[in-house]
Amino acid sequence: MQRLPQPDAGITPEPIRPGIDVQINGEAFRHTGDPQMPLLWYLRDVLRLTGCKYACDRGECGACSVLLDGTLARACTLPMQELQGRSITTVEGLAQADGTLHPLQQAWIDEDAILCGYCQPGMLIAAADLLARKSDPSDDDIDGMKNLCRCGSHPRVRAAIRRAAAGMKGARK
Amino acid sequence: MTRAHDASRRRFLKVLGSAGGALIVGVQTRAFADVADELVGDVLLTLNPYVRIEPDGTVVIGARDPEVGQGIRTAEARIIAEELDADWPRVVVLPMALGAEDGNGEPRWTFGHQEARGSTGIPAAWNDLRSVGATARELLVRAAAQRLGVGARTLRTQLGRVIAADGRSLDYGQLATAASQLPPANAAPALKSPEAFRLIGQDAGDADARDIVTGRQRHAIDQMPGDALVAVIARCPYPGGALKALDAADARALKGVAQVLTIPPPDPAALLGIRPLAAGVAVLAEDTWTALRGRDLLKIEWRAGAAAHGDDALAAQLDARFEQAPTTPVRNDGDYDQARKLAHRAAQARYRIATVAHAELEPPNCIAQVASDHALVIAPLQNPRGALDVVQRLTGLRPSQVEIRLPRGGGGMGRTLDNDHVAEAVMLAKAAKKPVKLMWTRADAFAHDAYRPFAVHDLAAGLDRKNRITAWRQRIASTSRLAGRGEPRERWWLSEAHPDDLPAGLIDNYRLDWFALDSSLPRGNWRAGSHGINAFATQVFLDEIAVATKQDPLQLRLDLLGEPRALPYRGHGGPVLDTGRLAEVLKLAADAIGWKKKRNDGHGLGLAFHFTYGGYVAHALEVSMQGARLVMHKAVIAADLGRVINPLGARAALTGATLDGLSTALGLRITLKDGCVAQRDFKDYPLATMAQLPREVQVILVPSQEKPTGAYEMGLPGAAPALANAVFAATTVRVRSLPILPELMRLL
Numbered sequence: 001m002q003r004l005p006q007p008d009a010g011i012t013p014e015p016i017r018p019g020i021d022v023q024i025n026g027e028a029f030r031h032t033g034d035p036q037m038p039l040l041w042y043l044r045d046v047l048r049l050t051g052c053k054y055a056c057d058r059g060e061c062g063a064c065s066v067l068l069d070g071t072l073a074r075a076c077t078l079p080m081q082e083l084q085g086r087s088i089t090t091v092e093g094l095a096q097a098d099g100t101l102h103p104l105q106q107a108w109i110d111e112d113a114i115l116c117g118y119c120q121p122g123m124l125i126a127a128a129d130l131l132a133r134k135s136d137p138s139d140d141d142i143d144g145m146k147n148l149c150r151c152g153s154h155p156r157v158r159a160a161i162r163r164a165a166a167g168m169k170g171a172r173k
Numbered sequence: 174m175t176r177a178h179d180a181s182r183r184r185f186l187k188v189l190g191s192a193g194g195a196l197i198v199g200v201q202t203r204a205f206a207d208v209a210d211e212l213v214g215d216v217l218l219t220l221n222p223y224v225r226i227e228p229d230g231t232v233v234i235g236a237r238d239p240e241v242g243q244g245i246r247t248a249e250a251r252i253i254a255e256e257l258d259a260d261w262p263r264v265v266v267l268p269m270a271l272g273a274e275d276g277n278g279e280p281r282w283t284f285g286h287q288e289a290r291g292s293t294g295i296p297a298a299w300n301d302l303r304s305v306g307a308t309a310r311e312l313l314v315r316a317a318a319q320r321l322g323v324g325a326r327t328l329r330t331q332l333g334r335v336i337a338a339d340g341r342s343l344d345y346g347q348l349a350t351a352a353s354q355l356p357p358a359n360a361a362p363a364l365k366s367p368e369a370f371r372l373i374g375q376d377a378g379d380a381d382a383r384d385i386v387t388g389r390q391r392h393a394i395d396q397m398p399g400d401a402l403v404a405v406i407a408r409c410p411y412p413g414g415a416l417k418a419l420d421a422a423d424a425r426a427l428k429g430v431a432q433v434l435t436i437p438p439p440d441p442a443a444l445l446g447i448r449p450l451a452a453g454v455a456v457l458a459e460d461t462w463t464a465l466r467g468r469d470l471l472k473i474e475w476r477a478g479a480a481a482h483g484d485d486a487l488a489a490q491l492d493a494r495f496e497q498a499p500t501t502p503v504r505n506d507g508d509y510d511q512a513r514k515l516a517h518r519a520a521q522a523r524y525r526i527a528t529v530a531h532a533e534l535e536p537p538n539c540i541a542q543v544a545s546d547h548a549l550v551i552a553p554l555q556n557p558r559g560a561l562d563v564v565q566r567l568t569g570l571r572p573s574q575v576e577i578r579l580p581r582g583g584g585g586m587g588r589t590l591d592n593d594h595v596a597e598a599v600m601l602a603k604a605a606k607k608p609v610k611l612m613w614t615r616a617d618a619f620a621h622d623a624y625r626p627f628a629v630h631d632l633a634a635g636l637d638r639k640n641r642i643t644a645w646r647q648r649i650a651s652t653s654r655l656a657g658r659g660e661p662r663e664r665w666w667l668s669e670a671h672p673d674d675l676p677a678g679l680i681d682n683y684r685l686d687w688f689a690l691d692s693s694l695p696r697g698n699w700r701a702g703s704h705g706i707n708a709f710a711t712q713v714f715l716d717e718i719a720v721a722t723k724q725d726p727l728q729l730r731l732d733l734l735g736e737p738r739a740l741p742y743r744g745h746g747g748p749v750l751d752t753g754r755l756a757e758v759l760k761l762a763a764d765a766i767g768w769k770k771k772r773n774d775g776h777g778l779g780l781a782f783h784f785t786y787g788g789y790v791a792h793a794l795e796v797s798m799q800g801a802r803l804v805m806h807k808a809v810i811a812a813d814l815g816r817v818i819n820p821l822g823a824r825a826a827l828t829g830a831t832l833d834g835l836s837t838a839l840g841l842r843i844t845l846k847d848g849c850v851a852q853r854d855f856k857d858y859p860l861a862t863m864a865q866l867p868r869e870v871q872v873i874l875v876p877s878q879e880k881p882t883g884a885y886e887m888g889l890p891g892a893a894p895a896l897a898n899a900v901f902a903a904t905t906v907r908v909r910s911l912p913i914l915p916e917l918m919r920l921l
Binding site (some may be wrong): 101144153 | 240241242244376378379381382383385386387388389390391392394395397403460461462463466532533534535536581582583584585586612614615616821822825828829830831832833836854855856860862863864866867868869870
């Protein structure tokens, strides 16, 4: 085995900086910046995980939806200082590592639930949260989704959730 | 016309080979070589030519119009792929940048139509883009004829292959390099006859769908040059106001803040975009969060500008305003006054439509990079030519020195027809001498929108003994979107009234007058323009007449439309309006909602129709009150849009516009408080959620061989009046103002 070259004795390695350790889509990251920075801007500006969209700053629109330890949360209202040791899933983490899409992602494509596409990553995360709680959601359950969309993708989003739920049910049998 | 157009276009189409052996068909531009297709990692972000066929058989199609959710790029690629006989699963669709070269004092638009306005993309693409696919196909067939040693006429193409009569076949990829070395044909290539279409008229999902659901799609807001500073601007909240005092010491002291710059007060004499920029103070920082914190630390005093009037203040002026002469008598057929005097009965009502904002989900943002000989702009843009004009005026650069990229926009709905975000970003990049990424927050977007203006329609009609409408007067009062843009006052009505909109031409004594109202609140383009306002008044008033005279609202409309015939229509969507096509969609919508069925479940049905930009659309809605809650059960949209390129996309567009229209009609309005816009977030401006919108939406597309129209705006105008009419049917409460919910709660 090849030996790695030893660092020059004159170089003092930088000490490991203290920070906030988070798991994002299964990978470990350490945030060393402003602890008050919302997760939204950490994902978008630092990690460039831009599937988490900015559309408001008050958790009202759902475009920045993420799963926080498996539960629906809005990244714009989550300061990094509250996330030590927590695990986050963004839309980039929905598919399997080999690229196989989550049944919801495939259903979104099959139903063409796209339009401008800006709110859809947040819609997908909210739908993933819904299906995790209710494998066969009723229309009333789907109505509980508060994500905003100005393009009017709602009926196709509803159809995509129903399609994914049916497919996942079939897969479980 | 089309043939000549294609022939002239053909001269611009160029054929080239790339170093990698690809066949490239496009228009000649300064950067027309494969090196110009920017490679970022292994992802092509922008394509210059229209078609690029790789030796591996991949067909890359460039789509020229800005995509903002209307499905234009998928539809344009389908048009090219159709004539090319491409194998759709092997097609990759990429956005094209703005094509502009130095012309004779003006830019020369190398790619033709490049804007998202008035649903014009599809009609233009239908004229221009079929020959692109046909040109590439003809070259591939000729290359195959040489390779196989047979006549080109004996060959046919299918799914990305050239097939010989004897069964031998070659993939386009195998032919790309040889085809790229052939001289172009002398004559324009023949276009397919519609019976041969395999893709046009068939459903296609959005070409970007996979990137969107995996979070890989890069809207403009998701891009960021490595060395750029993020800018946010504290803008003067008073329309037309100015900066009075600034203390930026705390902001400058914040770690990560690079610069604090001021944006001068607006100069109405030198408009950039469609309305004056707001005065402001910009904080430039290393990331968005730091810029936002820095902005919070600014200590600013503002000076108010000319008074901005909210809806209530404008409404208070109306009675006096209508006593005065109209600003513009738009249309005057027959003798309204006389006919009204002779009428057996009369009807009158006044409708009020609130000021609304865009609230597109992707807030305005813009990346700008300015050097002495080059500028780059990346932004959500519906009007990239206007953006180039803004850049040129701020930098003095020539069109060929300016690169304007058109990533997918997160909605638009008219907001990014204005280029204020581009002007701000370019000014900042110039002053900062660094690339800048300008971000608007949601609160910024509400406070500094290009609002759809407030309007009041005062309607009066006279009816004869058989309850036929013999006289109609429509008086529109609004704050024109053209005021304050250097347009003379006598042209202001153009953005507010359509002289040939029905029922003009159907009623002998018809008068349409426009009255100017004044306000400094900035106005702009909003999906479907004033059609979205005017259809509400007209279609609700027709319903009121039907109810007052105990006529069936469907039959009254059909009687009014009369025999199928073409009426002259001078506006966008003309030159004629076919009453028969409108009657047809109205009947289809009524049938689908069960109009004739007797009901005893307390549900109410409402109808409306409107002709918008060449599209014939009717809406039918079913609603009920469940306690104090208005429930929309079902919406039907019947549309005749001519030949439909992509029915799946057209259904999405019509459904989307309808739900957008319903959401806006339900509860959205912009109000002023102390001279500033009061709404700051979605709590104040509640876009309808899943639970409020109809669960069932049915779209009926009328099969047609007529020339294609767009689809994106036609579904909006009829939605609000159909809702108001359905609410009346369910409650006997007549709502005459938008938004509906607050008014309904007041009246119930």
